[in-house]
Amino acid sequence: MNANRKIGEVILKVDGISLAFGGVKALTNISFDVREHEIRAIIGPNGAGKSSMLNCINGVYTPQEGRITLRGQSFTEMAPHRAARMGIARTFQSLALFKGMSVLDNIMSGRNLRMKTNLLLQALRIGPAEKEELAHRAFVEKIIDFLEIQAYRKTPVGRLPYGLQKRVDLGRALAMEPTLLLLDEPMAGMNTEEKQDMCRFILDVNDEFGTTIVLIEHDMGVVMDISDRVVVLDYGKKIGDGTPDEVRSNQDVIDAYLGVAH
Amino acid sequence: MALNLKKNWPVAVLLGLLAVGMVLPLATGASAPGFYLEVLIGGLMAGVLYSLVALGFVLIFKASGVFNFAQGAMVLFAALALARLSEVMPLYVAFGIAILIMIVFAWVVERLVLRHLVNQEGVVLLMATLGVTYFLDGFGQTVWGSDIYKIDLGLPKEPMIVAQSVFDGGILVGKEDLFATAIAALLVMSLAVFFQKTPTGRALRAVADDHQAAQSIGIPLNRIWVIVWAVAGFVALVAGMIWGAKLGVQFSLQLIALKALPVVILGGLTSVPGAIIGGLIIGVGEKFAEVFLAPVLSSTFGLSGGGIEYWFAYVLCLFFLLVRPEGLFGEKHIDRV
Numbered sequence: 110m111n112a113n114r115k116i117g118e119v120i121l122k123v124d125g126i127s128l129a130f131g132g133v134k135a136l137t138n139i140s141f142d143v144r145e146h147e148i149r150a151i152i153g154p155n156g157a158g159k160s161s162m163l164n165c166i167n168g169v170y171t172p173q174e175g176r177i178t179l180r181g182q183s184f185t186e187m188a189p190h191r192a193a194r195m196g197i198a199r200t201f202q203s204l205a206l207f208k209g210m211s212v213l214d215n216i217m218s219g220r221n222l223r224m225k226t227n228l229l230l231q232a233l234r235i236g237p238a239e240k241e242e243l244a245h246r247a248f249v250e251k252i253i254d255f256l257e258i259q260a261y262r263k264t265p266v267g268r269l270p271y272g273l274q275k276r277v278d279l280g281r282a283l284a285m286e287p288t289l290l291l292l293d294e295p296m297a298g299m300n301t302e303e304k305q306d307m308c309r310f311i312l313d314v315n316d317e318f319g320t321t322i323v324l325i326e327h328d329m330g331v332v333m334d335i336s337d338r339v340v341v342l343d344y345g346k347k348i349g350d351g352t353p354d355e356v357r358s359n360q361d362v363i364d365a366y367l368g369v370a371h
Numbered sequence: 372m373a374l375n376l377k378k379n380w381p382v383a384v385l386l387g388l389l390a391v392g393m394v395l396p397l398a399t400g401a402s403a404p405g406f407y408l409e410v411l412i413g414g415l416m417a418g419v420l421y422s423l424v425a426l427g428f429v430l431i432f433k434a435s436g437v438f439n440f441a442q443g444a445m446v447l448f449a450a451l452a453l454a455r456l457s458e459v460m461p462l463y464v465a466f467g468i469a470i471l472i473m474i475v476f477a478w479v480v481e482r483l484v485l486r487h488l489v490n491q492e493g494v495v496l497l498m499a500t501l502g503v504t505y506f507l508d509g510f511g512q513t514v515w516g517s518d519i520y521k522i523d524l525g526l527p528k529e530p531m532i533v534a535q536s537v538f539d540g541g542i543l544v545g546k547e548d549l550f551a552t553a554i555a556a557l558l559v560m561s562l563a564v565f566f567q568k569t570p571t572g573r574a575l576r577a578v579a580d581d582h583q584a585a586q587s588i589g590i591p592l593n594r595i596w597v598i599v600w601a602v603a604g605f606v607a608l609v610a611g612m613i614w615g616a617k618l619g620v621q622f623s624l625q626l627i628a629l630k631a632l633p634v635v636i637l638g639g640l641t642s643v644p645g646a647i648i649g650g651l652i653i654g655v656g657e658k659f660a661e662v663f664l665a666p667v668l669s670s671t672f673g674l675s676g677g678g679i680e681y682w683f684a685y686v687l688c689l690f691f692l693l694v695r696p697e698g699l700f701g702e703k704h705i706d707r708v
Contacts, residue, residue, distance in 0.1 A: 167587065193589030205587070207580035209641070210573075217570075218577045222589040224570045242570070285588060 126175035153342035167294040198287035205309040210265035219284025288321030424631035425646040434575040434599035445505040450611025452636020454520035473604030506664030633688030639701025
């Protein structure tokens with residue numbers, strides 16, 4: 110862990126969120142906060158409501174109760190594209206890449222919101238549009254270098270192996286230069302080596318770009334190694350919150366993961 | 372994705388056959404050069420119009436992954452609106468109002484249909500557009516009536532004869548046809564540039580690939596859908612105007628629009644250049660088959676002749692479905708399991 114990295118103020122505050130689908134309560138009265146520059150994990154067994162929580166922050170779901178505050182701006186209703194405008198980027202548990210497009214185009218699409226010049230100039234590639242495209246391209250190349258996928262720049266994403274697709278997914282999110290990066294099970298389905306690579310990328314992103322990261326995982330081992338603080342969910346309720354060490358010794362958490370003798 | 376002819380030899384063979392079929396009438400002296408050129412030009416012009424309708428399909432498919440069955444109905448509806456409005460006002464005003472109508476239509480489709488079907492299967496969306504088709508047919512009749520109406524572009528009807536010095540009797544070309552072709556070509560080109568070269572085009576392609584992911588990078592799905600449906604409506608209006616001026620605005624316009632289906636399958640559902648080239652191949656191909664192949668066939672087999680024009684496109688399309696379902700220029704569908 111990098112000791113110089115400075116954890117800042119609270120930038121995201123989740124306050125009393127409850128979400129139900131019909132009679133099924135996915136989340137019940139969840140509150141926690143995320144501080145600037147930290148890596149915050151949400152863990153829990155399958156079906157604990159982790160992805161639902163992420164989808165609330167991202168605006169895919171609208172919780173019935175509670176509010177979410179991002180950098181002092183609070184909202185109860187949110188749409189995914191507006192979340193993106195506010196600086197929230199995300200990756201997906203089951204990949205959601207633009208399969209027919211090249212790696213480069215996929216990551217370039219993350220710059221979409223930052224393209225300012227108008228359509229006509231873009232089409233003709235003249236003046237500021239040309240310059241802008243080049244500047245974005247330069248930024249994207251940096252990300253490609255960073256994720257070590259230079260060799261696949263022009264490959265259609267659908268042809269890449271799973272581990273690399275996950276990197277492209279991360280790259281697209283990074284291209285948005287997000288203030289808050291949500292990672293939905295970035296290590297799911299990976300082998301040990303791929304997991305180690307992904308951990309390294311996550312730590313480097315946090316370290317080099319100072320990006321605040323909220324990540325979901327059910328592999329506890331990995332999470333404990335890289336997170337600053339951890340929220341534990343079980344059956345849609347928060348059962349633990351604190352540093353990895355605190356969480357590890359929390360009896361409720363141990364029960365949720367290992368089961369309780371009745 | 373480029374077409375590798377070595378790997379796709381059946382396609383190469385077919386394209387070769389078509390090319391041979393193109394030069395054969397001239398080479399064997401079955402046709403006078405002047406007449407040959409007339410047929411060729413006629414085919415190309417019909418082809419450009421097919422391309423125009425096909426473009427509507429491709430636009431919507433690229434930007435929303437929806438196979439819009441209603442494109443033909445949109446052509447008819449737009450043409451009806453233009454024809455009836457132009458009875459009471461100048462054509463250019465009617466054209467402007469017809470554009471507005473198609474924009475409102477796009478907005479209504481998004482609001483009432485598409486918005487509720489985000490992330491659904493392709494089949495569900497296809498069925499929804501089928502519903503839109505029949506609604507639009509009926510609604511068009513209710514509002515505009517069901518007679519045959521005409522659109523007068525104010526262009527001279529009489530054909531001109533060009534290149535009289537080169538060929539015996541010259542070549543007959545309709546002025547209206549030339550005008551139509553020029554407009555269609557311009558439209559097709561600007562749309563191709565828009566999709567392939569601009570970041571906005573990239574955003575549209577992104578929406579087609581994955582709704583969820585597109586939203587997550589800040590693309591407002593709903594607005595994009597209104598935009599592409601409005602653009603497709605505009606393309607339908609132009610196609611309807613040109614077809615309508617040629618043949619009169621009537622229900623059969625919709626059937627001609629169905630010719631765009633084989634065109635998009637041939638060219639590739641996701642490819643703007645594919646729609647253009649597919650349209651031209653089918654336009655020229657069916658004219659040649661009708662004019663040059665039909666007499667040969669009927670004299671050889673003692674048939675009564677003709678009618679190739681009606682099925683030529685669909686046979687070509689069937690062939691492509693069998694050997695290269697993604698079409699000449701379409702994106703190959705890759706699934707990793």
